[in-house]
Amino acid sequence: MSKESVEVKEPSFQVDRLYTRVTQLDDGRSISIYQSEVGDVGCVVWDAAIVLAKFYEHIISYGSRQAKTSDQSVNSADVKAIQAVELLYEKIQSNRAIQAIELGSGTGYVGIIAAALGAQVTVTDLPEFVELMKHNVRKNNALILERNGRCDVSALVWGTQAKMKTDLILLSDCIYYEQALTPLVNSMVDLSKPDTIILCCHEERTTDNKPALQKQFFKEVAEHFSIVSVPVHLQHPTFSSEDIHINILLPKLEEVGHP
Numbered sequence: 463m464s465k466e467s468v469e470v471k472e473p474s475f476q477v478d479r480l481y482t483r484v485t486q487l488d489d490g491r492s493i494s495i496y497q498s499e500v501g502d503v504g505c506v507v508w509d510a511a512i513v514l515a516k517f518y519e520h521i522i523s524y525g526s527r528q529a530k531t532s533d534q535s536v537n538s539a540d541v542k543a544i545q546a547v548e549l550l551y552e553k554i555q556s557n558r559a560i561q562a563i564e565l566g567s568g569t570g571y572v573g574i575i576a577a578a579l580g581a582q583v584t585v586t587d588l589p590e591f592v593e594l595m596k597h598n599v600r601k602n603n604a605l606i607l608e609r610n611g612r613c614d615v616s617a618l619v620w621g622t623q624a625k626m627k628t629d630l631i632l633l634s635d636c637i638y639y640e641q642a643l644t645p646l647v648n649s650m651v652d653l654s655k656p657d658t659i660i661l662c663c664h665e666e667r668t669t670d671n672k673p674a675l676q677k678q679f680f681k682e683v684a685e686h687f688s689i690v691s692v693p694v695h696l697q698h699p700t701f702s703s704e705d706i707h708i709n710i711l712l713p714k715l716e717e718v719g720h721p
C-alpha cells in the first residue's frame with residue numbers, strides 16, 4: 463500500500479460526531495457502521511455500497527438457486543453475465559480465504575461485509591479516512607472473526623504504486639472525480655493478476671460532468687478489462703435498483719499480471 467508522501471487532511475472522524483447505520487445481513491447478523499456528520503463524501507455509506515455488499519452476500523448463497531446458462535428461460539444476452547457470476551461464485555467457494563481489496567472504501571462498509579462473510583480484506587481510501595475505517599473494523603471485528611474473516615485498513619491513494627496483487631477488487635461509487643479517473647484505473651490494473659475479478663458498482667448520475675466521467679471511465683477500463691454488466695434480476699432480489707449498476711470486470715490477459 464502507499465508509503466509515498468501524500469498530503470493528509472484532517473481525519474474524517476470526530477468521535478463525538480458519529481452516527482450509526484445498522485444493516486442486517488441475510489444470515490440475521492447486524493453490521494453497525496459509524497458515519498461522520500462532518501467531512502467529505504466518504505464519511506457516509508452510499509447506496510451503491512449497499513447494492514454491492516448485498517450482491518456479494520447474494521453470490522455467497524447463490525449455489526442452489528443459480529440460474530443455469532442452459533435454462534430455456536435464460537435470455538442469450540444474460541449468458542455472459544451468468545457465466546461471470548458463476549466464475550465469481552466458484553472463486554469465492556473454492557477459496558474461503560479469498561483476498562480482496564476495496565478501493566475508495568469510505569466507511570469500510572463493503573469490505574467489512576465481505577470480511578464478515580469470510581474474505582481476507584484490506585479496505586483502503588485516502589489517508590484521512592483511515593481512522594474512520596479502523597473504527598468501523600474494530601466495531602465489527604467480532605462478527606468478522608466468527609467466519610474466519612479478516613479486515614485490514616490501509617491508505618491507498620489511486621495511482622500510487624501498489625506492490626501486491628489480489629483475487630478480488632471491490633469498488634463502489636468511485637467514478638466521481640475527473641482528476642482521479644485514470645489513477646483509479648491504473649490502481650485497478652496494478653492490483654490485478656490474470657484471474658482477478660473486479661466488482662464495480664456505481665449509481666448512474668445524470669447531472670454536471672458525471673455522464674461524461676462514467677463514459678470515460680468505462681472507455682479506459684475497456685482497454686484492460688472485459689466488462690460484463692450484471693442485470694438487476696441476477697442481483698439481490700430486494701437491494702437492487704435500475705439506476706445502480708454492477709459490472710464484473712475481468713482482466714484481458716495480455717494487459718495485466720506482469721509482476
Ligand SMILES: C[S@@+](CC[C@H](N)C(=O)[O-])C[C@H]1O[C@@H](n2cnc3c(N)ncnc32)[C@H](O)[C@@H]1O
Nearest residue numbers: 504507508511566567568588619620634635642
Ligand atoms: C462517493 S465516495 C464512496 C465511498 C464508498 N465506496 C461508498 O460507496 O460508500 C468515493 C470515495 O472515494 C475516495 N477517493 C476519492 N479520491 C480518491 C483517491 N485519489 N484515492 C483514493 N480514494 C479516493 C473518497 O475518499 C471516498 O471515500
